[in-house]
Amino acid sequence: MLEFLYIKSPQCPNLPLHDHIEVLDRVDSSLECVVSNVPLQGAKRVGREINFLLENSAQSPLELAQSLSLLYEVHGLQFDFDSTKHTPTPEGTFSEFFSYNKEICQYHQRRVECCGKCSEVCPTQAITKLDPQIALDQGLECEDNRHLLIKHQACIDCGQCISVCPSGSLSYASFSLECMQEVAKLYRGYIPLLLDHKADLPLTPLKKEVLPLCVNLNILEQVALLTLLQESGSQIVLYAPQDLGVGTLESIALLNGIYAQLYQEEAILLASDLASLQACLQRAKCLESTHFTPPTIPARTKRDLFAQRLQHAIGQGDYGRVPSASFIRYGHIEINSNCTLCLSCVGACNTNALSIDGNTYTLLFNPSLCTTCGYCEATCPEKDCLHLERDGIALNPSYFTPKIMAQDSLFGCKMCGKPIGTTKSVQKIAQMMIPRFQGDARRIATLYACPDCKVKIMLEDMLDINSIFK
Secondary structure, eight states: OEEEEEEOBTTBTTOOOOTTEEEESSOOTTOOEEEESSOOTTEEEEOHHHHHHHHHBOOOHHHHHHHHHHHHHHHHHHHHHOOOEEEEETTEEEEEOEEEOGGGOSSTTOSSOOOOHHHHHOSSOSEEEEOHHHHHHHTOOOOSSOEEEEOGGGOOOOOHHHHHOSSSOEEETTSOHHHHHHHHHTTTTSEEEEEESSSOOOOOOBOTTEEEEEEOGGGOOHHHHHHHHHHHTBOEEEEOSSOOOHHHHHHHHHHHHHHHHHHSSOSEEEESSHHHHHHHHHHOOBOGGGOOOOSSOOOSOHHHHHHHHHHHHHTTOOOOEEOOOSSSOOOEEEEOTTOOOOOHHHHHOSSSSEEEETTTTEEEEOGGGOOOOOHHHHHOOSTTOEEEEOOOEEOSGGGGSOEEEEEOOEEEOTTTOOEEEEHHHHHHHHHHHHHHHTTOHHHHHHTTSOHHHHHHHHHOTTOOHHHHTO
16 A cells, blocks of 8 residues: 555646655556545545645745645544544444543533533534433433433534533544644644635635645634644634634634733634635734744643643743633632531542642642533532632633642541541531530540540540540
8 A cells, every 4th residue: 555645736747746655647546545635445535735735825846845745744644643433334334533531521420510511512412411310301211420422323523522522531533632733743834724624625825834734623622723823833724614613713712812912913813705714814924932842742631731832832921811711611719718628629620620739738729720610619518618710811820830729737646646637627527526415525535536546435434535635
């Protein structure tokens, strides 16, 4: 099998191409290849951008040779990263366009509903929610709190669920974030022109700096877009003659707000028709100072990667705040002094925004990792203790630094000294139970002891109870 195959275009019959691209004068349907510039039965991928660039670009033949080589590499990377599953059925083969990681899903197995955005935007009910009440209403069974029902056969590959998923539990199989990391590096020094992977390509002049990329536009969210922005070191032109999904639109608005504050420039120039596309292409420019490639790439959630890239862009400056939206949400939490460090909120958080420093018995919160799902607020057992505020992103260095939300010390058993909990938690339990024990000193003393010593307190008559209260 050939890797890269180029069938000569009438517009450029003598174009010099790099040696790793096989050139043919005419279509040979018997050939198999990874990437071709025209539809072939034996081609794994068709690079629609290749002929589009040839027909519209102002680049010289040598510049075109370099650009086309990059576009072949772009599709080669997509082929390497593609994890789409194709399943044969009696009705025909269906494809699983996305994968699902329930471990970081913010709907799965939660006692209260905190997410479910994917089901809200899905036009075909390929993703639906199931909880005990829904099951009761529909005559179904639900053995746990909540989970998503996924029917890949009903998926039409619109991609909208990908861009609204806050944690990254949904991943687009043919163009994952990992794939975008590598593809975006090839656009260094170019102005990316994003085109829908299935729509007709426009006929429009392209200045030399413009390099196209065909992709499902609805999978583009804040992380993918910021990755392409920083790796290219340029503005992005996005051509969407059809309506975009809410996740992509809110991500564009978020990044444009950030770039306006940081650079007094737009990040993404959005065009919906040919005239506006041509205007955007003329305005678009490289922003070399914005280029950034992270030394390491976090892989836990989307917010990890976005935070690392945004933190670099902000540096040590303070650029105010950008607001949160309905689907792409950011904010912070406040915790009052009645926190007992029970750590229920830490267990509830699956993005690591809330964590505990066991050495100093300190509760920490990193707002840049928080998706504001609200599960910590719903889980906190203390009344009026934890409050969530969806107020957007603070564009300053402290937004990315874990903040101390509550701190305490260990309480040692009054008899043997063994740690039995935090001081606040022991005191809270004692405050609740002492009235119920009605002055029984022996039972009250057990509140300040470990399980082993509780038995001694209750059974040993010679024990000096008063010493425990000192």
